[in-house]
Amino acid sequence: MKVLVIGGGGREHAIVDALSRSAKVEKIYCAPGNAGIARQAECVAIRETSVEELRDFALEKGIGLTVVGPEVALAAGVVDCFKAAGLRIFGPTKAAARIESSKEFAKELMARYNIPTAGFRAFTEYAEARDYVAGRPFPAVLKYDGLAAGKGVVIAQTMAEADAALKDMLLDDKFGEGKVVIEDYLEGPEFSFMCFVSGRRVWPMVLAQDHKRAYDGDKGPNTGGMGAYSPLPFITPEDERFALERILQPVADAMVTEGCPFEGVLYGGLMKTAQGIKVIEFNARFGDPETEVVLPRLKSDIVDIFCAVAEGFDTQLEWHDFATLGVVLASKGYPGSYEKGHEIKGLEQVEGTVYHMGTKADGDRILTAGGRVLFVVGRGRDLAEAHAAALRDVARIKCDNLFHRTDIGHWAFEK
Numbered sequence: 287m288k289v290l291v292i293g294g295g296g297r298e299h300a301i302v303d304a305l306s307r308s309a310k311v312e313k314i315y316c317a318p319g320n321a322g323i324a325r326q327a328e329c330v331a332i333r334e335t336s337v338e339e340l341r342d343f344a345l346e347k348g349i350g351l352t353v354v355g356p357e358v359a360l361a362a363g364v365v366d367c368f369k370a371a372g373l374r375i376f377g378p379t380k381a382a383a384r385i386e387s388s389k390e391f392a393k394e395l396m397a398r399y400n401i402p403t404a405g406f407r408a409f410t411e412y413a414e415a416r417d418y419v420a421g422r423p424f425p426a427v428l429k430y431d432g433l434a435a436g437k438g439v440v441i442a443q444t445m446a447e448a449d450a451a452l453k454d455m456l457l458d459d460k461f462g463e464g465k466v467v468i469e470d471y472l473e474g475p476e477f478s479f480m481c482f483v484s485g486r487r488v489w490p491m492v493l494a495q496d497h498k499r500a501y502d503g504d505k506g507p508n509t510g511g512m513g514a515y516s517p518l519p520f521i522t523p524e525d526e527r528f529a530l531e532r533i534l535q536p537v538a539d540a541m542v543t544e545g546c547p548f549e550g551v552l553y554g555g556l557m558k559t560a561q562g563i564k565v566i567e568f569n570a571r572f573g574d575p576e577t578e579v580v581l582p583r584l585k586s587d588i589v590d591i592f593c594a595v596a597e598g599f600d601t602q603l604e605w606h607d608f609a610t611l612g613v614v615l616a617s618k619g620y621p622g623s624y625e626k627g628h629e630i631k632g633l634e635q636v637e638g639t640v641y642h643m644g645t646k647a648d649g650d651r652i653l654t655a656g657g658r659v660l661f662v663v664g665r666g667r668d669l670a671e672a673h674a675a676a677l678r679d680v681a682r683i684k685c686d687n688l689f690h691r692t693d694i695g696h697w698a699f700e701k
């Protein structure tokens with residue numbers, strides 16, 4: 287089978303890597319891909335949101351399966367467009383992807399179906415939102431209702447901070463015109479529970495945890511994620527069962543009942559609070575960088591899973607016992623402004639796996655080309671071994687404009 291992967295980051299590199307382990311795959315294309323992906327797939331210069339161009343490419347090349355990475359492609363309606371053309375594609379329709387693209391849709395669905403999450407109210411009027419926040423305890427959680435590349439959530443400690451955020455979101459339409467959801471503040475360790483979902487069928491993946499802050503000790507600004515690992519020692523099998531039976535399965539069922547059955551990866555961003563496990567957010571796709579530590583642990587043929595989801599038949603997932611821990615190498619300055627075009631050396635010395643997040647080839651040279659540049663995955667019998675393996679490989683990579691966190695997994699080591 288010929289397969290097309292849409293996207294060009296670390297997540298898509300991990301998907302391409304998993305596909306390349308399948309005996310059923312004859313050729314992999316990736317649009318647009320990156321310099322690392324180019325070693326395992328043919329990269330095609332089509333943007334991930336150029337939906338019709340992607341469809342025409344798939345028709346012309348006889349692609350048997352397309353896998354969607356990023357949310358922007360889902361929100362652009364790539365799945366609807368491919369399905370209308372009779373093409374097999376892995377991912378939710380635009381209507382089903384609202385579980386991620388609209389916070390209000392997600393929150394109302396959870397309220398209607400009794401899914402545990404933070405209490406909330408939605409606002410469109412700045413003055414009403416401000417008065418509501420002023421009458422409540424701080425910190426206040428303010429979420430812009432729509433895709434904002436991870437920058438639409440503000441945890442305000444003071445009224446002044448909350449007011450500035452509400453002005454940005456509701457008066458100045460900084461992210462576009464929209465609503466704001468104001469939530470109760472929750473506390474506890476966060477974790478990512480991704481499931482393959484096909485209508486009412488739900489196949490859980492192994493758990494992972496992301497690290498959002500830029501610097502060691504969970505300090506500094508929020509980022510797209512600076513590292514991840516799997517498994518999670520502080521989440522018990524009972525927690526996992528609760529999350530599956532009380533959260534992921536009922537949401538999959540609810541989407542069917544609501545007339546927008548979900549197909550693809552349903553990602554629960556969950557928090558283990560003193561009052562039990564609650565939903566922070568849902569995503570309608572593989573997490574990044576969680577995918578880069580989860581898919582290497584998948585023993586089953588990923589093509590069987592993608593096809594089972596797309597066609598609605600049954601399958602089984604098997605996992606490796608080893609632990610994975612991955613460290614992001616990011617451009618200095620990220621998540622603020624940063625330079626591109628710095629040469630990366632030493633990649634051939636690496637013993638584990640390196641997924642490229644933002645790189646570009648220049649002849650034989652590999653150059654930095656994004657905020658997050660590389661994701662280095664270590665493996666081990668336990669997380670401590672995986673951590674040591676990842677850091678050994680990080681030290682082999684030479685570039686004068688990259689930084690990384692050294693404490694990925696600290697949650698697991700402290701507990």
Ligand code: AMP
Nearest residue numbers: 404427439469470471472473555566567
């Ligand atoms: P989201 O985009 O909804 O995942 O929010 C981004 C981050 O903000 C989450 O990963 C949490 O760390 C934090 N956050 C979101 N909602 C809450 C909440 N209700 N209480 C505490 N922290 C939150």
Ligand code: GLY
Nearest residue numbers: 496511573574575
């Ligand atoms: N790692 C968080 C996300 O993919 O949204």
